[in-house]
Amino acid sequence: MTRLFPRLADQEQPWPEAPHVFIAGCGTGRHAIDTAQRFTDAAVLALDLSRPSLGYGARKAPELGVDNLQFIQGDLLALDGESAAYDIIESAGVLHHLDDTLSGWRILTNLLADGSLMKIGLYSEAARRHIVAAGGYAPTPDGIRRCRQDILALPANDIVRKIVASPDFYNLSSFRDLIFHVYEHHFTLPALATMLDELGLEFLGFELTDPAVLAKYRSEFPDDPAALDLSNWARFEACIPDAFAAIYQFWLRKPAGSAGRPVLPSDAFRWADEVSDDEFYREARLVTHIDDGAIAAVTELYRERLPKGGAILDLMSSWVSHLPDDVRFDRVVGLGMNNEELAATPVSTPRYARISIPTRPCLLPMVSSTPSRSASRPSI
Numbered sequence: 001m002t003r004l005f006p007r008l009a010d011q012e013q014p015w016p017e018a019p020h021v022f023i024a025g026c027g028t029g030r031h032a033i034d035t036a037q038r039f040t041d042a043a044v045l046a047l048d049l050s051r052p053s054l055g056y057g058a059r060k061a062p063e064l065g066v067d068n069l070q071f072i073q074g075d076l077l078a079l080d081g082e083s084a085a086y087d088i089i090e091s092a093g094v095l096h097h098l099d100d101t102l103s104g105w106r107i108l109t110n111l112l113a114d115g116s117l118m119k120i121g122l123y124s125e126a127a128r129r130h131i132v133a134a135g136g137y138a139p140t141p142d143g144i145r146r147c148r149q150d151i152l153a154l155p156a157n158d159i160v161r162k163i164v165a166s167p168d169f170y171n172l173s174s175f176r177d178l179i180f181h182v183y184e185h186h187f188t189l190p191a192l193a194t195m196l197d198e199l200g201l202e203f204l205g206f207e208l209t210d211p212a213v214l215a216k217y218r219s220e221f222p223d224d225p226a227a228l229d230l231s232n233w234a235r236f237e238a239c240i241p242d243a244f245a246a247i248y249q250f251w252l253r254k255p256a257g258s259a260g261r262p263v264l265p266s267d268a269f270r271w272a273d274e275v276s277d278d279e280f281y282r283e284a285r286l287v288t289h290i291d292d293g294a295i296a297a298v299t300e301l302y303r304e305r306l307p308k309g310g311a312i313l314d315l316m317s318s319w320v321s322h323l324p325d326d327v328r329f330d331r332v333v334g335l336g337m338n339n340e341e342l343a344a345t346p347v348s349t350p351r352y353a354r355i356s357i358p359t360r361p362c363l364l365p366m367v368s369s370t371p372s373r374s375a376s377r378p379s380i
């Protein structure tokens, strides 16, 4: 790993003698066998949904003299809520086939020990553009054959014809696997950066099949010799759409100890009540969502940050205002969903213009204050 990413040599925590490696979605075993051969001191556990694929892998591993690998059948989504402490987790070509890629990825992140490494493979939208363009056929043997015939009938310069160069084009089940998945998400590098941020994972770098790609990147972006800047990579890929040969393969690290962000459970942002806001706020709720200490802290923050005499837009307003009573504002516009709640806002001066907008955005009756003196704040 330090050959691949020299920065890892300065890792604070020592690398375990016999790391535990987990492969989520190992397919027919080639991936798992490669990993078991790469990390010879490791104990590798490889999981897949498909029993026939696992059976093939389980036959091949001993044939190849691999004895540090165990196969197990199961659904990675069923591991939600489990917390293991794997030293390496790999999942290539799997997360983009889940209904909700980020939820699956979060489950794997929870299974990773602090300071440990993860390798992920995800489809690149740019590199898969010809496959995306070939979609729209029924996933039946007839649909698949018709799709192949239509592709062969395309002009030679059509982007979709690139598929013909793939060995998977000539085998029905491989071709089905190539373009007929129920779920198939494609990613861009800005979207990848956002997901990594949400998961609190550190990007260590791409594992590229063609070393010339890295050399070219370094010559284009000499200020980023570690090749870690995903916005540079996005510009690079825009110029060379096949730079990643269909799939981004990259390594990540879960930050160690307290430096790491707590990983939230996958349902952390699921609403307790799934009805629309419109319906939910039809009835006045008249509750507070934070305790007195938190309200005092928020009020203090407003006192510190909001401009005296400024114009305040109070978004998601309800029946309480945490604005400091002793600060005069030019005006405050409260925007909320329930008129009864807004009408109950306890203000000593008539500083609220109340509007309730159920669903549609509208022009606010915001006022003649200069932009530098205005601020907005969401109610809590």
Ligand SMILES: C[S@@+](CC[C@H](N)C(=O)[O-])C[C@H]1O[C@@H](n2cnc3c(N)ncnc32)[C@H](O)[C@@H]1O
Pocket (backbone or CB within 6 Å): 024, 025, 026, 027, 028, 030, 031, 047, 048, 049, 050, 053, 074, 075, 076, 077, 091, 092, 093, 094, 097
């Ligand atoms: C394209 S294959 C990739 C196999 C292997 N990782 C590789 O790179 O060769 C995707 C595999 O993910 C497995 N898979 C998909 N969803 C899964 C899930 N929820 N849990 C476990 N395995 C899953 C499929 O059965 C399939 O074998």
